[in-house]
Amino acid sequence: xxxxxxxxxxxxxxxxxxxxxxxxxxxxxxxxxxxxxxxxxxxxxxxxxxxxxxxxxxxxxxxxxxxxxxxxxxxxxxxxxxxxxxxxxxxxxxxxxxxxxxxxxxxxxxxxxxxxxxxxxxxxxxxxxxxxxxxxxxxxxxxxxxxxxxxxxxxxxxxxxxxxxxxxxxxxxxxxxxxxxxxxxxxxxxxxxxxxxxxxxxxxxxxxxxxxxxxxxxxxxxxxxxxxxxxxxxxxxxxxxxxxxxxxxxxxxxxxxxxxxxxxxxxxxxxxxxxxxxxxxxxxxxxxxxxxxxxxxxxxxxxxxxxxxxxxxxxxxxxxxxxxxxxxxxxxxxxxxxxxxxxxxxxxxxxxxxxxxxxxxxxxxxxxxxxxxxxxxxxxxxxxxxxxxxxxxxxxxxxxxxxxxxxxxxxxxxxxxxxxxxxxxxxxxxxxxxxxxxxxxxxxx
Amino acid sequence: xxxxxxxxxxxxxxxxxxxxxxxxxxxxxxxxxxxxxxxxxxxxxxxxxxxxxxxxxxxxxxxxxxxxxxxxxxxxxxxxxxxxxxxxxxxxxxxxxxxxxxxxxxxxxxxxxxxxxxxxxxxxxxxxxxxxxxxxxxxxxxxxxxxxxxxxxxxxxxxxxxxxxxxxxxxxxxxxxxxxxxxxxxxxxxxxxxxxxxxxxxxxxxxxxxxxxxxxxxxxxxxxxxxxxxxxxxxxxxxxxxxxxxxxxxxxxxxxxxxxxxxxxxxxxxxxxxxxxxxxxxxxxxxxxxxxxxxxxxxxxxxxxxxxxxxxxxxxxxxxxxxxxxxxxxxxxxxxxxxxxxxxxxxxxxxxxxxxxxxxxxxxxxxxxxxxxxxxxxxxxxxxxxxxxxxxxxxxxxxxxxxxxxxxxxxxxxxxxxxxxxxxxxxxxxxxxxxxxxxxxxxxx
Numbered sequence: 001x002x003x004x005x006x007x008x009x010x011x012x013x014x015x016x017x018x019x020x021x022x023x024x025x026x027x028x029x030x031x032x033x034x035x036x037x038x039x040x041x042x043x044x045x046x047x048x049x050x051x052x053x054x055x056x057x058x059x060x061x062x063x064x065x066x067x068x069x070x071x072x073x074x075x076x077x078x079x080x081x082x083x084x085x086x087x088x089x090x091x092x093x094x095x096x097x098x099x100x101x102x103x104x105x106x107x108x109x110x111x112x113x114x115x116x117x118x119x120x121x122x123x124x125x126x127x128x129x130x131x132x133x134x135x136x137x138x139x140x141x142x143x144x145x146x147x148x149x150x151x152x153x154x155x156x157x158x159x160x161x162x163x164x165x166x167x168x169x170x171x172x173x174x175x176x177x178x179x180x181x182x183x184x185x186x187x188x189x190x191x192x193x194x195x196x197x198x199x200x201x202x203x204x205x206x207x208x209x210x211x212x213x214x215x216x217x218x219x220x221x222x223x224x225x226x227x228x229x230x231x232x233x234x235x236x237x238x239x240x241x242x243x244x245x246x247x248x249x250x251x252x253x254x255x256x257x258x259x260x261x262x263x264x265x266x267x268x269x270x271x272x273x274x275x276x277x278x279x280x281x282x283x284x285x286x287x288x289x290x291x292x293x294x295x296x297x298x299x300x301x302x303x304x305x306x307x308x309x310x311x312x313x314x315x316x317x318x319x320x321x322x323x324x325x326x327x328x329x330x331x332x333x334x335x336x337x338x339x340x341x342x343x344x345x346x347x348x349x350x351x352x353x354x355x356x357x358x359x360x361x362x363x364x365x366x367x368x369x370x371x372x373x374x375x376x377x378x379x380x381x382x383x384x385x386x387x388x389x390x391x392x393x394x395x396x397x398x399x400x401x402x403x404x405x406x407x408x409x410x411x412x413x414x415x416x417x418x419x420x421x422x423x424x425x426x427x428x429x430x431x432x433x434x435x436x437x438x439x440x441x442x443x444x445x
Numbered sequence: 446x447x448x449x450x451x452x453x454x455x456x457x458x459x460x461x462x463x464x465x466x467x468x469x470x471x472x473x474x475x476x477x478x479x480x481x482x483x484x485x486x487x488x489x490x491x492x493x494x495x496x497x498x499x500x501x502x503x504x505x506x507x508x509x510x511x512x513x514x515x516x517x518x519x520x521x522x523x524x525x526x527x528x529x530x531x532x533x534x535x536x537x538x539x540x541x542x543x544x545x546x547x548x549x550x551x552x553x554x555x556x557x558x559x560x561x562x563x564x565x566x567x568x569x570x571x572x573x574x575x576x577x578x579x580x581x582x583x584x585x586x587x588x589x590x591x592x593x594x595x596x597x598x599x600x601x602x603x604x605x606x607x608x609x610x611x612x613x614x615x616x617x618x619x620x621x622x623x624x625x626x627x628x629x630x631x632x633x634x635x636x637x638x639x640x641x642x643x644x645x646x647x648x649x650x651x652x653x654x655x656x657x658x659x660x661x662x663x664x665x666x667x668x669x670x671x672x673x674x675x676x677x678x679x680x681x682x683x684x685x686x687x688x689x690x691x692x693x694x695x696x697x698x699x700x701x702x703x704x705x706x707x708x709x710x711x712x713x714x715x716x717x718x719x720x721x722x723x724x725x726x727x728x729x730x731x732x733x734x735x736x737x738x739x740x741x742x743x744x745x746x747x748x749x750x751x752x753x754x755x756x757x758x759x760x761x762x763x764x765x766x767x768x769x770x771x772x773x774x775x776x777x778x779x780x781x782x783x784x785x786x787x788x789x790x791x792x793x794x795x796x797x798x799x800x801x802x803x804x805x806x807x808x809x810x811x812x813x814x815x816x817x818x819x820x821x822x823x824x825x826x827x828x829x830x831x832x833x834x835x836x837x838x839x840x841x842x843x844x845x846x847x848x849x850x851x852x853x854x855x856x857x858x859x860x861x862x863x864x865x866x867x868x869x870x871x872x873x874x875x876x877x878x879x880x881x882x883x884x885x886x887x888x889x890x
Binding site for chain 1: 479480481482509511517520521522524525526527528529530531532533534535536537538539540541542544546547548549550551552553554595596597598599600602603604605606607608611630633635636637638639648651652653657658660661662663664665666667668669670671672674675684685686687688690692716717719720721722723724725729732753756757760761762763764765766767768769770771772774775776791792793794795798799800849850851884
């Protein structure tokens with residue numbers, strides 16, 4: 001499928017890659033098992049990766065399959081942690097190591113980009129902005145037999161969101177027949193994005209050397225991927241983590257236009273609330289409120305965007321999260337806002353490992369330069385977005401009537417440390433925090 | 446916190462471990478970086494792991510932290526893929542490598558087990574059944590300075606589930622004030638479980654040798670964890686994947702009692718439906734129906750259990766999922782049930798990598814031996830549960846009125862290949878499948 005996009009042509013036709021200039025892909029028999037590979041060893045010739053290059057074809061494809069050992073230019077594997085399940089499929093004899101995906105008719109339903117941020121090597125370092133266009137941009141490589149996979153996929157959906165249907169029923173939202181139908185369904189474009197990390201750029205974001213980053217990734221995971229140390233010539237890493245999903249109400253083509261309204265929520269996964277509705281936190285209610293705002297903004301001719309990151313429990317995971325809940329509920333003096341972050345610090349040694357500095361990349365991928373309504377109270381998210389060069393006009397806190405029964409502790413603790421409460425929330429003093437209590441252990445145990 | 450449980454005492458007091466019998470934990474300075482470790486090398490003396498041993502103290506603790514290199518007896522790291530974020534925290538200087546969790550007051554809110562399945566090395570091979578009790582069972586190790594972490598955490602929650610509130614409003618559910626309150630909140634106990642794989646046992650489940658399993662895990666991930674090959678003395682693997690969460694309505698202590706009703710749904714994650722309500726699949730509606738059944742069963746004195754696995758897109762991940770959606774919608778002849786699985790096979794080379802053979806372990810952890818209502822149509826799930834020794838009395842398909850607008854293709858395709866439709870669904874012939882169509886590409890693009 002040809003994507004008729006003059007900008008893509010501009011970025012990809014400055015230099016034309018001939019198939020004859022591309023090396024034969026190594027078809028790795030995988031009979032000899034090497035424990036790791038080393039920079040410069042015989043047969044090792046990774047396809048050149050010029051991260052952020054003006055020309056996508058010269059930027060080069062991300063080669064991360066297990067097939068082309070010599071040409072692979074990324075550490076790790078596709079599909080995040082699901083590569084483990086791919087391995088099980090091979091172990092059980094149900095999936096051939098040789099399988100090459102048939103990608104016919106899978107191309108994006110909508111065009112995205114290119115945008116100037118895509119060719120600024122500092123602006124995007126945690127995903128491949130060209131990841132949804134690999135079959136067109138790197139067609140000569142495909143024709144040569146390379147197994148290159150998309151790391152971004154774009155499709156559409158019709159959404160049945162219960163809270164939206166409630167809002168329609170009570171008149172808070174009005175059906176327009178296009179964005180929001182009479183039966184309460186809303187129309188979205190959505191993009192799934194797998195992580196592709198450019199290690200030098202990521203190290204810069206963290207203010208450490210690339211070597212420090214590589215060593216920490218290796219050591220703190222009990223020696224996952226020695227290539228992190230042995231292959232300093234390979235700059236890309238596909239980590240075994242969850243990715244992100246972007247939901248867009250309205251016409252995505254309007255997103256880069258600063259004169260057209262744009263509402264954005266950045267949401268970090270919380271299964272307990274987002275799916276199951278636990279009343280100890282504000283996650284799903286805030287997401288629901290954001291979706292209403294997104295629909296309204298789209299109905300006004302603009303766009304509403306929700307970006308959903310797989311960062312459960314502040315990226316500490318759900319086991320840690322429940323341990324912290326228990327500590328909070330059993331604390332002497334009860335579950336108080338004063339101890340909210342201390343409990344996490346006690347168990348995990350840190351309150352948050354989401355690292356919002358990585359987050360704006362998805363917004364840059366969309367071509368965002370200005371956000372009219374930023375539907376989040378997080379100072380960390382706000383600061384990261386603004387520091388990355390995107391302007392934010394208005395910050396929208398969660399309406400206080402949407403805060404679930406046992407979530408006052410969360411809100412008070414967060415507003416105290418710097419979350420933006422606007423005029424809706426008074427900033428509690430340290431003393432007042434002690435008086436904001438949640439459900440007690442006796443109601444709990 | 447002492448867990449007063451006579452069964453735990455029985456399993457843990459047959460042999461008492463003295464602190465003096467435990468080796469000093471190695472405090473790894475981590476100045477010397479080894480690319481991998483080898484079986485039998487100097488300083489390598491993993492704490493003995495006797496998987497499935499009758500006595501939990503003799504079974505031994507799972508040691509997976511980065512601190513005690515010599516005594517570590519598991520490949521991989523805690524928190525699944527979130528260990529990558531832990532590494533970022535260390536790289537950025539925000540988390541000390543030395544941190545040891547303070548686990549005071551984090552112990553489970555409810556007792557679980559022990560059960561006979563916990564000490565059958567074949568019954569549970571994908572999680573550590575003692576994972577929520579580590580601070581009590583392995584107390585001598587903690588006192589000696591070992592960093593041992595729970596891999597299971599148990600807490601409670603109050604649930605605001607929109608569809609439950611709807612059901613209450615229209616009278617499908619009735620508040621009892623204890624399981625389901627007047628305001629629509631329901632009470633749950635919930636457990637988060639991280640994966641702990643016993644490789645020999647897992648290989649048996651897959652019908653392959655342990656060596657084949659280890660090699661596939663290593664090769665298909667582009668050489669993640671060489672220890673999979675070099676440390677055949679280490680039998681445990683903590684893979685960087687998502688875990689599972691168990692939601693329980695009613696008193697968990699009734700679960701093992703075959704005379705008390707038990708309803709169970711096994712649910713594999715689908716973010717697009719579970720959180721956002723996409724109408725192309727039945728996931729959230731089926732989960733909502735299951736939760737209603739769980740509440741009713743609990744109100745009748747029994748228990749309702751939902752087990753939620755992080756297996757997005759049949760464990761193929763969301764990028765693959767969206768590529769498949771696009772292929773379905775653009776197929777010549779439209780999106781038909783006849784092509785439902787073919788599209789996945791085209792893109793991924795396989796239709797499903799969830800491997801339900803691993804799934805029953807969570808049910809065995811709960812002490813389940815008989816399920817009265819199994820709320821799933823999946824023949825793969827049913828077969829895996831029954832093969833593992835659990836009886837299923839009744840299978841509950843999704844009520845047809847709950848099937849979203851664009852999900853008829855999914856249901857028809859599944860019932861055709863063997864999903865249990867009961868009396869609710871007629872099994873379509875291969876010819877009839879071609880006539881079951883979804884929304885077309887023109888409504889889609």
